[in-house]
Amino acid sequence: MDPLTKVPVKPTGAGEMFQLLRDGRPRTRSELAQVTGQARSTIAARIDHLLALGLVGPAGEATSTGGRPPATFAFQPSARIVLAIDLGATHARLAVTDLGSAVLAEHQEPITIAHGPGPVLERAAAVGRKLVDQAGRSMSDLVSVGIGLPGPVDHATGRPTNPPIMPGWDDTDVPGIVRGLLGVPVLVDNDVNVMALGEHRAEFPEVDHLLFVKVATGIGAGVISDGTMRRGAQGAAGDLGHIAVPGGRDLLCRCGNTGCLEALASGRAIATVLSEQGVEAASTSDVVALVRAGDLRASHAVREAGRDIGGVLAAAVSLLNPSVIVIGGNLAEAGEHLLAGIREVVYRRSLPLATQHLRIVASRTRGRAGVLGASAMAVEHVLSPEAIEGWVQ
Incomplete structure (x- = not known):
């Protein structure tokens, strides 16, 4: 799109024409010529370049409208x-x-x-x-x-x-x-940011507004808005872990401030709380194992951490209005206890219009985000x- 005239810019080089083929749908030379407005000879030369690179390959023949069926070409991810x-x-x-x-x-x-x-x-x-x-x-x-x-x-x-x-x-x-x-x-x-991109591409490609929240040793978020990753001026967008929890305990965070979300609700913070209660827990993995084993103190601590996370996310929901919030990271493996705490506060504290169609779900990529x-x-x-x-x- 030309930024001044708002008129779509037609592909000219092989690189731009290749973008038309990235969806994997087979196309004929004639179709590509029609879309780009280029001569058939130019299209043939571009296809030859892409064939030589192996990025495009033959994909069978199209339906004939009379005469020999035209050959089609498609992207070759391999x-x-x-x-x-x-x-x-x-x-x-x-x-x-x-x-x-x-x-x-x-x-x-x-x-x-x-x-x-x-x-x-x-x-x-x-x-x-x-x-x-x-x-x-x-x-x-x-x-x-x-x-x-x-x-x-x-x-x-x-x-x-x-x-x-x-x-x-x-x-x-x-x-x-x-x-x-x-x-x-x-x-x-x-x-x-990388995990947000992975979850978005693999599981939510149709969603233009998504927050991915990682809850593990630390807490952070990847922000996708209008289908694009938003990193902020210096790449610091999404640093949820160092936002103060509304009404939270005045605990010292590793960043030097007190009352940060990470100091209250990270896997490490929950393990510390459980240790103080006499429960053996030194890491996020220990917390998850305890929850899965049915330990009530661990389950309660994880749900409470979810509420703290929800308190911070409620403000983010009102500010950014995402369609989906995906909860990932090691602590998300604790299951519904964390999600329940987050949902409880987000749906209560955020504006009704912002939560009308909001989904808060666990990561679907099974650790691959x-x-x-x-x-x-x-x-x-x-x-x-x-x-x-x-x-x-």
Whole structure:
């Protein structure tokens, strides 16, 4: 769309024309010529370029209207692969996907993000190479890497910015380090933004206004509005964990303030409360295990944490008016206790118009939101019109 005339701009180069084929629907040269307004000879040359790259392949013949049936062409997601890396405070999940974000091979293991960028990123690259091999592909097929990090990230540079649980990572050139290890472009974003993107693309593609809330060691949100990720001026949008809980306890948070949502309702905070009550709990996983085992004190503590989260989300709902709030992260595995607490307060405190059609649901991606989002981020980069033109040239 031309920003001045508001007239749709017709595709000109191979990269722009390729965007028409990304939905996977087979099209003929004639259909593409009609949409773009270009000559059949130009369309044929563009198709030849995309065929040579393997991004487009023959997709059978269209129905004949007289004479020989015309050939059709469609996007081939298997042409290349990307590596998706989801790093948390205590875990790493990696996946190799095709250009449609279909998972071909994946791996999960415990890590300690505080060990620093060198050991963590070198390990991630080593596992990534193994996954490429497990997927039956070669490193020459790898075209990009997407990474989610558990802290604030300057999206323009991919560098962490004063991440509170990532000592030694501040201003580290994560894209540069990983590109040096794997030799392809690297995209980096905050893990919650990446998870929001993954959940949106995989499970809620029809929803234009979505909040993804991660509740684990920390608490954060990814904001999708008008179908687009909203990162804010410095990439700090969605930092729910450091908003004060209305009427909450005056507990010290790791950010230096008191009464923050993370200090009251994170998995770590709940584990601390239970420990003070004589219940053995040192982590979010311990809390989830206790709830699943039917421990009443743990269930009550998780529901109360849900209410605190709901108190902060109620303001976000009135401000942003999402259609769906997706609750993910390790603590969401505790099930309905957390969701019930959130729903109770959000529906009571938010404006009726904002909650009229609002759904508050658990993540549907079964722990894959991070890698699916990292894959989508990497794919968007390598399949952009500019990137395709670079390949053609």
